[in-house]
Structures are given as structure tokens and as C-alpha cells.
Amino acid sequence: MATSTKDDDDGHNFPEDLAREILVRLSVELSLLLFKCVCKSWCTLIKSSSFISDHFHYNKNKRRSQLLIVYDCCEDIVDSGSMTIVSEDKIGETSLIAKFDHDLQGQGFGDLSNLIEEDNSQREDNCSILSFDFDNDVFREIGGPDITPYNYNHLDLTSLILLDDSIAILNSTESVYDIWVPFNALPIL
Amino acid sequence: MASSSSSSKTGLKKMLTLKSSDGDEFELEESIVIQCQTIKHMVEDGFSLIPLQNVDTKTLTKIIEYMKKHAEKTESNKEEIKNFNKEFVKGSFDDQFELVSAANYLHINGLMDLLCQSIADRINNKSVRAVREIFNISNDYTPDEEEKVRDEHKWAHEGGEFDESLD
Numbered sequence: 001m002a003t004s005t006k007d008d009d010d011g012h013n014f015p016e017d018l019a020r021e022i023l024v025r026l027s028v029e030l031s032l033l034l035f036k037c038v039c040k041s042w043c044t045l046i047k048s049s050s051f052i053s054d055h056f057h058y059n060k061n062k063r064r065s066q067l068l069i070v071y072d073c074c075e076d077i078v079d080s081g082s083m084t085i086v087s088e089d090k091i092g093e094t095s096l097i098a099k100f101d102h103d104l105q106g107q108g109f110g111d112l113s114n115l116i117e118e119d120n121s122q123r124e125d126n127c128s129i130l131s132f133d134f135d136n137d138v139f140r141e142i143g144g145p146d147i148t149p150y151n152y153n154h155l156d157l158t159s160l161i162l163l164d165d166s167i168a169i170l171n172s173t174e175s176v177y178d179i180w181v182p183f184n185a186l187p188i189l
Numbered sequence: 190m191a192s193s194s195s196s197s198k199t200g201l202k203k204m205l206t207l208k209s210s211d212g213d214e215f216e217l218e219e220s221i222v223i224q225c226q227t228i229k230h231m232v233e234d235g236f237s238l239i240p241l242q243n244v245d246t247k248t249l250t251k252i253i254e255y256m257k258k259h260a261e262k263t264e265s266n267k268e269e270i271k272n273f274n275k276e277f278v279k280g281s282f283d284d285q286f287e288l289v290s291a292a293n294y295l296h297i298n299g300l301m302d303l304l305c306q307s308i309a310d311r312i313n314n315k316s317v318r319a320v321r322e323i324f325n326i327s328n329d330y331t332p333d334e335e336e337k338v339r340d341e342h343k344w345a346h347e348g349g350e351f352d353e354s355l356d
Contacts, residue, residue, distance in 0.1 A: 025309035
């Protein structure tokens with residue numbers, strides 16, 4: 001029998017290792033969330049923690065906002081400690097930082113919804129999240145996920161987490177965990 | 190004729206022969222071919238005739254074109270290489286898939302990266318239907334199952350226009 005790697009049958013299954021090489025280069029919000037619907041094996045691949053991890057590291061240096069999807073396996077990625085601050089105001093007005101708690105570090109999660117609720121004058125659409133650089137005493141605003149026309153407000157977001165050396169926002173709905181990694185945030189040193 | 194000088198020059202260089210799955214042979218300088226990790230390892234094992242059962246003549250010709258060009262890479266011709274790369278990825282999806290499959294088998298990292306990035310750029314923002322067509326993947330979901338997966342990130346499906354074209 002002839003050995004051929006392609007077009008062996010009607011299925012013409014696209015090799016998964018090649019699909020992976022291509023998919024890891026796609027943007028999550030433009031493509032990967034849709035392409036889960038292409039077929040079951042792509043869905044399994046895109047949801048797998050090894051793919052999520054590869055995708056994260058591949059795109060880490062691209063300097064654009066990324067969304068990672070994690071399914072019931074977030075403890076694989078979620079490390080400890082978060083040093084991020086919530087404020088209702090724009091960057092610069094650092095005196096109005098609602099709360100910062102050193103104890104967040106090491107706990108794994110800072111519960112964003114609690115921090116927001118403490119300030120009851122807060123409106124959904126003018127929340128912002130700041131990162132703080134301890135070495136330089138600098139705050140920087142972390143933008144929300146950039147997806148139009150979908151309105152993603154910070155009150156939907158449940159937790160701040162530390163993903164490798166980046167701040168990330170974890171949002172869970174039922175079995176789906178979305179992790180937003182805003183790359184304009186200062187890295188945690 | 191200038192051939193005497195060039196032949197004496199090539200005489201100093203170690204030559205290798207690549208043989209495609211169609212049986213065609215291509216003689217190339219070792220320095221060009223060792224961009225390809227698979228062949229490099231075979232050369233280290235002492236082979237000088239390299240049979241490539243998974244790569245047909247058409248694909249191998251393109252790959253040799255790539256390796257020759259990239260062997261010329263210097264500090265001063267970056268722009269030229271960039272333009273070459275741009276032309277190189279212009280083929281149909283099927284041609285690109287043949288090439289990427291061969292580049293993967295041969296372990297030519299630069300070519301792999303070039304092709305995968307180009308394919309990714311071309312399918313970003315394509316519709317699910319178009320992607321199935323392009324990759325020749327049949328939909329193995331039942332309508333209910335597909336609806337469920339779609340609902341996980343419904344907003345992503347509602348985010349505007351998707352590209353239905355197949356090229």
C-alpha cells in the first residue's frame with residue numbers, strides 16, 4: 001500500500017499538529033471563539049489547557065489585549081498574588097484609589113466586585129482598573145476588553161489574578177471562564 | 190566562459206541530492222540545505238542522497254526556492270527577503286497547506302512560521318462556514334451541540350460581519 005500523508009480518504013482530516021500551529025497565531029476574540037464551532041476536534045484543541053498556555057505565551061509579546069478562555073482548569077494557570085488597584089477615576093487621580101490591600105498578594109485573587117461595591121457612588125461605565133508599579137510608584141490604567149458592540153463592564157468581572165507576570169481579569173459564567181490579559185498593564189516585577 | 194571559475198568554486202562545496210516523491214532529483218549545496226533540520230540530521234549521519242517520500246516535485250521546487258533565497262540573507266537585503274516572503278505566500282490555500290505540511294515534515298522553522306502566520310492572517314475574521322470549506326473539514330456537530338458551543342461566547346458570533354470568501 002502506498003504511504004501518503006494526505007488526501008487518504010474523503011475526510012481529508014487536516015492534521016491536528018498543523019492546525020495547532022496555525023490556530024495559535026489567531027486572535028481569540030476575532031477567531032478562536034468562533035472556530036470552536038468548526039468541528040469537535042478544533043473545539044477540544046482550543047479549550048485544552050496546553051493550547052491556552054501556548055497561545056498565551058506565543059502572543060505575550062505582541063502587545064495587544066488578549067482574551068484567554070479557560071474551562072474549569074484555571075488553577076493550572078492562575079498563580080498566586082495580585083497587586084492591582086481599582087479606582088473609579090481616570091489615571092492620574094491616584095488619590096481616589098478606593099482600596100489597596102497588600103494582603104491580596106499571595107492570596108491568588110483580589111475580589112474586584114467587593115472593591116467596587118465599597119464605593120457606592122460608582123457607575124458601571126466609569127470604573128477603571130489601575131496597575132501599580134511598586135518600583136517606580138506609577139499607576140497605569142488597564143483598559144477593559146475591547147470588543148464592540150458587546151458592552152463589557154467591569155462589574156461583570158469577578159476577580160483579578162496574576163497570570164505569569166501579567167495582571168489578568170477572570171470572569172466566570174457557569175462553566176466558562178474568560179481571562180482577560182490587558183497587555184498595556186505594567187508587568188508585575 | 191565563466192563556468193570554469195564557478196565550477197571550481199562549487200567544487201569546493203559539498204553537494205547534496207534531494208529526491209522528491211515523484212523521483213526527481215535536485216542537487217544543492219549543503220550550506221543551503223542545512224536550513225532544514227531534518228536534512229541536516231541526515232547529513233550528519235552521512236547521507237548525501239536524501240529521499241523525501243512526503244514531498245512532491247512541485248512542493249519541493251518551491252521549498253528549494255525558499256531555502257536558496259534565505260541562504261542569501263544578509264544585513265543589507267532584508268527588504269528583498271521581505272518582498273520575496275510576501276510573494277511566496279500568495280498561492281491558493283491548498284498550495285499553502287501542501288507547503289506547510291512539507292515544511293513541518295522537513296523542520297524548516299522559518300518557513301513554518303512564515304506559512305502559518307500567513308494562513309492565520311488570511312483566516313482571521315473568516316466565517317465558520319468558510320473555514321470548514323477552506324480546511325475541508327466536515328461539521329461533526331449536531332445542530333443542538335453546535336448551538337451550545339456557540340452560546341458559550343454568543344457575543345463573539347454577533348460581533349459584525351464575517352468574511353465568507355474562500356480565498
